[in-house]
Amino acid sequence: MAKEFYSDLRLGILGGGQLGRMLIQEAINFNASVSVLDPDVNAPCRKLCDHFEVGALNDFETVYNFGKRVDLLTIEIEKVNVDALEKLEEEGVVVYPQARIIRLIQDKGLQKEFFKQNDIPTAPFQLISSREDLKATHFNLPYIQKLRKDGYDGRGVMKILSENDINTAFEAPSLIEKWIDFELEIGVIVARNENEEVKAFPVVEMEFNPDVNLVEYLISPSTLPLEVQQSAERLAIKIAEDLQIIGLLAVEMFLTKDGELLVNELAPRPHNSGHHSIEGNVTSQFAQHLRSIFNLPLGSTKVMSNAVMINLLGEPDFQGLAKYTGLEEVLDMDGVYVHLYGKKYTKPFRKMGHITIVNDNREKAIETARKVQKIIKVIA
Amino acid sequence: MAKEFYSDLRLGILGGGQLGRMLIQEAINFNASVSVLDPDVNAPCRKLCDHFEVGALNDFETVYNFGKRVDLLTIEIEKVNVDALEKLEEEGVVVYPQARIIRLIQDKGLQKEFFKQNDIPTAPFQLISSREDLKATHFNLPYIQKLRKDGYDGRGVMKILSENDINTAFEAPSLIEKWIDFELEIGVIVARNENEEVKAFPVVEMEFNPDVNLVEYLISPSTLPLEVQQSAERLAIKIAEDLQIIGLLAVEMFLTKDGELLVNELAPRPHNSGHHSIEGNVTSQFAQHLRSIFNLPLGSTKVMSNAVMINLLGEPDFQGLAKYTGLEEVLDMDGVYVHLYGKKYTKPFRKMGHITIVNDNREKAIETARKVQKIIKVIA
Numbered sequence: 001m002a003k004e005f006y007s008d009l010r011l012g013i014l015g016g017g018q019l020g021r022m023l024i025q026e027a028i029n030f031n032a033s034v035s036v037l038d039p040d041v042n043a044p045c046r047k048l049c050d051h052f053e054v055g056a057l058n059d060f061e062t063v064y065n066f067g068k069r070v071d072l073l074t075i076e077i078e079k080v081n082v083d084a085l086e087k088l089e090e091e092g093v094v095v096y097p098q099a100r101i102i103r104l105i106q107d108k109g110l111q112k113e114f115f116k117q118n119d120i121p122t123a124p125f126q127l128i129s130s131r132e133d134l135k136a137t138h139f140n141l142p143y144i145q146k147l148r149k150d151g152y153d154g155r156g157v158m159k160i161l162s163e164n165d166i167n168t169a170f171e172a173p174s175l176i177e178k179w180i181d182f183e184l185e186i187g188v189i190v191a192r193n194e195n196e197e198v199k200a201f202p203v204v205e206m207e208f209n210p211d212v213n214l215v216e217y218l219i220s221p222s223t224l225p226l227e228v229q230q231s232a233e234r235l236a237i238k239i240a241e242d243l244q245i246i247g248l249l250a251v252e253m254f255l256t257k258d259g260e261l262l263v264n265e266l267a268p269r270p271h272n273s274g275h276h277s278i279e280g281n282v283t284s285q286f287a288q289h290l291r292s293i294f295n296l297p298l299g300s301t302k303v304m305s306n307a308v309m310i311n312l313l314g315e316p317d318f319q320g321l322a323k324y325t326g327l328e329e330v331l332d333m334d335g336v337y338v339h340l341y342g343k344k345y346t347k348p349f350r351k352m353g354h355i356t357i358v359n360d361n362r363e364k365a366i367e368t369a370r371k372v373q374k375i376i377k378v379i380a
Numbered sequence: 381m382a383k384e385f386y387s388d389l390r391l392g393i394l395g396g397g398q399l400g401r402m403l404i405q406e407a408i409n410f411n412a413s414v415s416v417l418d419p420d421v422n423a424p425c426r427k428l429c430d431h432f433e434v435g436a437l438n439d440f441e442t443v444y445n446f447g448k449r450v451d452l453l454t455i456e457i458e459k460v461n462v463d464a465l466e467k468l469e470e471e472g473v474v475v476y477p478q479a480r481i482i483r484l485i486q487d488k489g490l491q492k493e494f495f496k497q498n499d500i501p502t503a504p505f506q507l508i509s510s511r512e513d514l515k516a517t518h519f520n521l522p523y524i525q526k527l528r529k530d531g532y533d534g535r536g537v538m539k540i541l542s543e544n545d546i547n548t549a550f551e552a553p554s555l556i557e558k559w560i561d562f563e564l565e566i567g568v569i570v571a572r573n574e575n576e577e578v579k580a581f582p583v584v585e586m587e588f589n590p591d592v593n594l595v596e597y598l599i600s601p602s603t604l605p606l607e608v609q610q611s612a613e614r615l616a617i618k619i620a621e622d623l624q625i626i627g628l629l630a631v632e633m634f635l636t637k638d639g640e641l642l643v644n645e646l647a648p649r650p651h652n653s654g655h656h657s658i659e660g661n662v663t664s665q666f667a668q669h670l671r672s673i674f675n676l677p678l679g680s681t682k683v684m685s686n687a688v689m690i691n692l693l694g695e696p697d698f699q700g701l702a703k704y705t706g707l708e709e710v711l712d713m714d715g716v717y718v719h720l721y722g723k724k725y726t727k728p729f730r731k732m733g734h735i736t737i738v739n740d741n742r743e744k745a746i747e748t749a750r751k752v753q754k755i756i757k758v759i760a
Contacts, residue, residue, distance in 0.1 A: 025405050028428065031720040047430045048408065282715060282738075297712035304684070332677035335662060340411040358662075 008033065009294070012070030014057055016043030018341040018351065019076035019270045022278070024048045026286040030294070037066045044342040060084045067093050074247065074293055075269055078106050079150060096293040097247040097268040104243075105266050109148040109175050115263055118242045120235070122263045123254070125177040134166045139176055148173045180262060182254035186222060187273035188236035190249045191288045194295040198240055199288070200233040201281060201301040204273055206252075217369060218309040220276045223362070224255070232261055239266065248289040250274060272311065272354075279337050279356050280307030305335075305358040308369040312338075312353035312378060314346035320380030322346040330372045335359050338376075345380075352378045388413060389674070392450030394437055396423030398721040398731065399456035399650045402658070404428045406666040410674070417446045424722040440464045447473050454627065454673055455649055458486050459530060476673040477627040477648040484623075485646050489528040489555050495643055498622045500615070502643045503634070505557040514546045519556055528553045560642060562634035566602060567653035568616035570629045571668045574675040578620055579668070580613040581661060581681040584653055586632075597749060598689040600656045603742070604635070612641055619646065628669040630654060652691065652734075659717050659736050660687030685715075685738040688749040692718075692733035692758060694726035700760030702726040710752045715739050718756075725760075732758045 009032050013020045016038030024045060027034055035051040036043070046052045051069075055062035057077065063084035067073050072094045073085070085099035104110045115122040126139055127148075134145070141163070147156035147170055160169060160176070185208065189201045202221040209216040222229055236251040243249070250271030252264040274285030283291070283299030291298050314322070322345060330336050340353040355372055359365035389412045393400045396418030404425060407414055415431040416423070426432045431449075435442035437457065443464035447453050452474045453465070465479035484490050495502040506519055507528075514525070521543070527536035527550050540549060540556070565588065569581045582601040589596040602609055616631040623629065630651030632644040654665035663671070663679030671678050694702070702725060710716050720733040735752055739745035 021408065025408055028401065028405055028722070029717075029719045031722050033427075047413075048428055050427045291711065296708055299711070300714050328676055331671065331679070334680050337409075339409045342408070342411050 009072060010035065010070040012037070012067060012073040013045070013049075013076055014063065014066075014073065014080045015076035016040070016045035016049075016052065017076060018044050018343075018353075020045045021048060021341060022275075022339070023074075023076060023270060023286050023289065026284065026290055029287075030290055032290070035066070035070055037062070042344050047342075057081065064088060067095070072096065072293060074289070075102065078102055078268065082106065094293075097245050097249075101243055101245050101268050105268050107148050108146050108151070108265070109173065111266060112175055112177075114242075118239075120239060120242070120263050121261060123178045123180050125175050128174045128176055131166060131169055131171055134160070134169055134176070137176065140178070142179045144177045144179055145169050145174050146177065148175060180254050181257055182262075183257050183259075184224070184255045185264070186224070186232060186253050186255055187218075187271070188232050188251045188253070189271060189274045189277075189285055189288075190236045190240040190251065191247070191292040191298050192240045192245050192249070193292040193298060194246055197298050198237050199298040199301050200236050201274065201277060201285065201288075202303050203229045203232050204276065206273060215272055215311060216373075217366075218273055218276055219362075219366065220280050220307045220309075221303045228255065228259070228261070235261060235263065239263070243268075246295075247293050248274075248285060272351075275339070275354050276307035276309040276356050277301075278339075279358050280305055305360060306362040306365045308357045308365045310355050310357075310369050310373050311351055312340075312355055312376060314348055314350040314352055314378045316348045318378070318380040319347045320345060322352060323379050324352075325377045325379060326375040329375050330355065333357075333368060333372065335365075336368065336372060346378045350378075389452065390415065390450040392417070392447060392453040393425070393429075393456055394443065394446075394453065394460045395456035396420070396425035396429075396432065397456060398424050398723075398733075400425045401428065401721060402655075402719070403454075403456060403650060403666050403669065406664065406670055409667075410670055412670070415446070415450055417442070422724050427722075437461065444468060447475070452476065452673060454669070455482065458482055458648065462486065474673075477625050477629075481623055481625050481648050485648050487528050488526050488531070488645070489553065491646060492555055492557075494622075498619075500619060500622070500643050501641060503558045503560050505555050508554045508556055511546060511549055511551055514540070514549055514556070517556065520558070522559045524557045524559055525549050525554050526557065528555060560634050561637055562642075563637045564604070564635045565644070566604070566612060566633050566635055567598075567651070568612050568631045568633070569651060569654045569657075569665055569668075570616045570620040570631065571627070571672040571678050572620045572625050572629070573672040573678060574626055577678050578617050579678040579681050580616050581654065581657060581665065581668075582683050583609045583612050584656065586653060595652055595691060597746075598653055598656055599742070599746065600660050600687045600689070601683045608635065608639070608641070615641060615643065619643070623648075626675075627673050628654075628665060652731075655719070655734050656687035656689040656736050657681075658719075659738050660685055685740060686742040686745045688737045688745045690735050690737075690749050690753050691731055692720075692735055692756060694728055694730040694732055694758045696728045698758070698760040699727045700725060702732060703759050704732075705757045705759060706755040709755050710735065713737075713748060713752065715745075716748065716752060726758050730758075 011032040012035045016036040021044040034049040036045045036049045057080045063081040067088040082103045142161045145158045185206045192198045204220040205222045207217040250267040254262045278284040282302045335358040337356045357368045391412040392415045396416040401424040414429040416425045416429045437460045443461040447468040462483045522541045525538045565586045572578045584600040587597040630647040634642045658664040662682045715738040717736045737748045
């Protein structure tokens with residue numbers, strides 16, 4: 001990137017959801033002029049950017065034309081038209097993360113093969129084209145079936161417990177993966193810039209809500225033994241380097257009951273598992289993503305405080321104009337940071353915001369998070 | 381305020397400069413729908429709000445019509461048409477800070493009389509209508525002459541050292557004030573909400589650049605003796621309560637060589653002396669202003685880290701399209717946060733941004749700030 005860009009860089013973001021919104025909050029400090037493309041006229045970014053365009057992210061012409069008007073294009077969602085990004089790259093638009101990486105990560109099958117080729121530990125798997133393949137496989141039950149494409153936020157994933165489940169399995173191209181009886185799911189976010197500087201954020205621990213397969217709590221930093229944390233960080237850095245990515249890479253891993261680390265999935269962008277960094281670390285994941293794609297020196301990822309992040313999800317029984325109850329009560333608690341995502345309508349389990357709780361005492365932070373989660377609700 | 385506002389509150393801000401910009405960065409977390417009025421088509425807020433209107437802040441009709449379209453009106457600059465605000469208040473628009481407080485603070489003469497009436501220690505003064513008054517006064521030389529209205533950022537202030545200076549003194553309504561040989565200038569920011577909850581931020585110390593009468597460094601927290609800090613905080617809280625203000629109040633004070641505290645000036649809004657709070661305190665001044673005007677519980681003002689704030693001013697010899705040099709070098713230093721204000725054009729001493737340096741070690745923070753100030757420049 002040119003070094004004089006600060007005053008007038010045209011940054012394009014594909015996707016105008018909460019990740020784009022928090023990226024813009026940070027991009028304001030860099031004087032970037034931001035354009036956003038999103039199919040939803042009510043997208044969370046719509047009023048916060050220089051130029052907001054309504055359009056399909058999977059449409060070649062739409063993405064190509066949008067990209068032609070910016071200097072640097074990034075994403076906040078992987079599900080975008082990669083052919084358009086490759087053409088834009090050929091024509092000199094800088095696309096970070098690079099189109100080839102988005103293509104790889106869009107397809108969970110290619111992702112798994114990349115892990116295999118690069119000696120990145122991951123759960124044993126097999127690629128599948130149809131239910132017939134499932135019937136023929138020698139893979140041991142139970143296993144997990146994942147659609148190769150378009151799954152997100154817990155969708156596109158199915159447990160196959162018995163032969164019977166095969167009849168209702170996905171019919172589309174998918175992969176099946178050994179059911180891992182893991183101890184803990186952890187995450188590491190890494191950033192890498194054009195100067196090949198790489199920095200990992202400290203390991204975080206995730207607690208899932210099994211009903212909706214979404215992160216319920218995220219705890220930073222991890223209290224796992226130092227050698228496990230170091231292995232996880234080294235592994236995440238290795239992946240960023242193997243990919244030669246420019247930008248942020250979120251790496252989700254399982255820590256098995258045998259103490260083994262297995263890489264689950266990658267996301268080449270700011271990620272739900274990094275929201276705590278806004279208050280909990282010296283540099284936030286959003287500032288770090290901007291630093292890396294602008295080829296600026298990466299910021300310190302040091303932990304400033306224990307932080308617990310909880311997603312604020314739409315209550316199961318409500319749909320319509322969003323209302324927030326309990327907000328005052330939680331704002332009266334010390335070290336509680338509320339981030340609402342500007343979504344007009346709620347629906348069951350929709351991500352409407354997140355809340356980060358910081359406390360010098362880890363147990364107190366967790367305790368407060370549990371309280372907060374009981375008090376605050378999104379209804380309609 | 382209604383308690384259900386979170387999803388759809390229409391917040392109006394008079395002024396679209398850097399204070400409005402940082403207020404918007406925070407208002408995003410509250411889902412507020414923000415409208416901004418500013419005379420400059422290129423104002424820093426222009427692209428970050430739901431509705432941006434170009435118009436004169438001192439024009440009755442413009443301010444009145446703008447205010448009629450919002451639920452809650454606040455300011456980021458005092459120099460606004462107060463008659464319009466009073467009419468809006470009569471008609472049910474919530475104006476915080478209240479119109480009467482803005483009227484009082486707009487006039488440095490009324491401010492001083494308010495101090496006197498409320499036993500708030502301040503430098504001895506006299507109100508003046510013309511140079512003739514100056515010739516007739518028995519006030520001891522040297523003294524300071526301040527225009528009662530419209531002075532800001534060091535403008536509208538003059539030192540009268542000798543009889544000769546009177547010939548070039550301001551001819552407009554002004555006040556003259558005893559020249560205070562102060563030890564230190566300090567600041568306290570206080571917030572107060574409708575529930576009469578009041579909280580002060582810890583005392584900060586300011587170092588002025590005497591050439592341009594602008595804050596050069598700000599150091600948080602102060603290392604003055606506890607009893608001095610407590611007196612300063614009590615004094616700031618007393619003023620907020622005497623005024624019955626809703627919103628933020630910045631109180632600038634002198635600490636004299638005799639150890640006496642004298643209140644210099646008030647600002648009923650987020651203030652340059654509170655920028656460090658974004659990284660340095662649990663709650664930032666911008667979040668606190670929103671909490672207070674929304675009648676939410678006030679946040680903790682606790683110090684998280686030593687923080688030094690420096691204003692990034694346009695270099696004296698440059699005017700035109702702004703360029704930033706040295707940005708990369710300072711971003712490579714630990715704990716350095718750059719905030720650019722989105723101003724397209726620089727001119728000598730224009731506030732183009734600010735930089736906050738955090739460090740567990742106060743001396744190191746100051747040392748880094750000195751380095752940063754030498755490295756980063758705004759030129760054209």
